[in-house]
Amino acid sequence: MSPKYFSYLGTVMTKSKVAVSASLWMQKGAQNFLGGNRIDLLEQIDRCGSLSTAAKAAGMSYKTAWDGLNVMNNLADQPLTVAATGGSGGGGTRLTEEGKKIVHLYRLIETEHQGMLARLEESLGDFNDYLPLLQRMTMKISAKNVFSGTVCEITRDISVSQVVLQLKSGHQMTAVVSTDSVDALGLDVGCSAYALVKASSVMIANNYLTLKISAKNRITGCITKITESAVVGEVVLDIGAGETITATITDSSVRNLGLQEGNEVCAIIKSTSVIIGVQ
Structure with missing residues (x-):
């Protein structure tokens, strides 16, 4: 199943201007799949080859990184990472080819997404009357x-x-x-x-x-x-x-x-x- 792409809109309103910002997430079902610091984590894993080092570089705790990685691998059609144990270099974590491909895809979408936001901000008129129509309710699931x-x-x-x-x-x-x-x-x-x-x-x-x-x-x-x-x-x-x-x-x-x-x-x-x- 292919993931859907969602942009969560935010606004900064002054008397004269409305600025638009948004975060981009891939979703599968009701669950956030890829986006934000999870993409940063995957990129750091690719650079460092270590989950603990990557978590620090991405600015998150090891437990948050571990849980996020489990969610991503459970929802992905193919594993995004693989753990290596033992050997002369010790254990580690590295991206699979599928992981590298999906990070590259996300960054391409993100570039287009930022361009869309810039065009949207330029075309805004009296945004305050229409803001409620663009707000959406999101559900976060606590199930591990x-x-x-x-x-x-x-x-x-x-x-x-x-x-x-x-x-x-x-x-x-x-x-x-x-x-x-x-x-x-x-x-x-x-x-x-x-x-x-x-x-x-x-x-x-x-x-x-x-x-x-x-x-x-x-x-x-x-x-x-x-x-x-x-x-x-x-x-x-x-x-x-x-x-x-x-x-x-x-x-x-x-x-x-x-x-x-x-x-x-x-x-x-x-x-x-x-x-x-x-x-």
């Missing part, structure tokens, strides 16, 4: 996990339906939603959709081969990062094809399960905890 996929199965009932998405990693994500929502979203087999899951709704299991549970979604992956704090921490799983799953669990659970980076574990998600969205 956003996956793009294709609807491969819909099982309908009178009040609720089961929707199965095929993710690019090869895994499937099952959601139970109201049948009214299926109709309102226009869901059908073969259409593109998004699955959103809060990190707090993701459970982690390490003895998953013998585990008997009712949860529909059991996705295996390798732990790439564990962030601990006084009470709760985050566990990030690489599930393939550049996709990751983030789980928020207690520090005591991390210790009791003996979780370590490099372990293969299973992310367990109830189908009722999955939100489906479309573009």
Whole structure:
């Protein structure tokens, strides 16, 4: 699915002049995909070959950079970055060819975008009467996990339906939603959709081969990062094809399960905890 391009308008008004400014973002579904400091981050990764160094150069924390990179890779049709571990030069992060291509594309669009804003500002008349028509409402999603996929199965009932998405990693994500929502979203087999899951709704299991549970979604992956704090921490799983799953669990659970980076574990998600969205 190709991303849409959105320009978020802002104005600086005085008695004699209205100045126009805007930020440019690529969006996929309801989620900001590429733009602003995320593009800066990708460019710095290409220059530095290190996520931590790139984050500092782009003026953001390592955690913000890590989370932003996971969102970009989850929403991209192909991974934008690849992590390198070990070797004589140590670990690092570099852009894929797809990553370099999309950064170049964004900068081309940005140049045209700035030219459009300049022409718009020149043609403005009495802008104050029309400003409300150009303002737009935007929604920011707090869910850590956003996956793009294709609807491969819909099982309908009178009040609720089961929707199965095929993710690019090869895994499937099952959601139970109201049948009214299926109709309102226009869901059908073969259409593109998004699955959103809060990190707090993701459970982690390490003895998953013998585990008997009712949860529909059991996705295996390798732990790439564990962030601990006084009470709760985050566990990030690489599930393939550049996709990751983030789980928020207690520090005591991390210790009791003996979780370590490099372990293969299973992310367990109830189908009722999955939100489906479309573009």
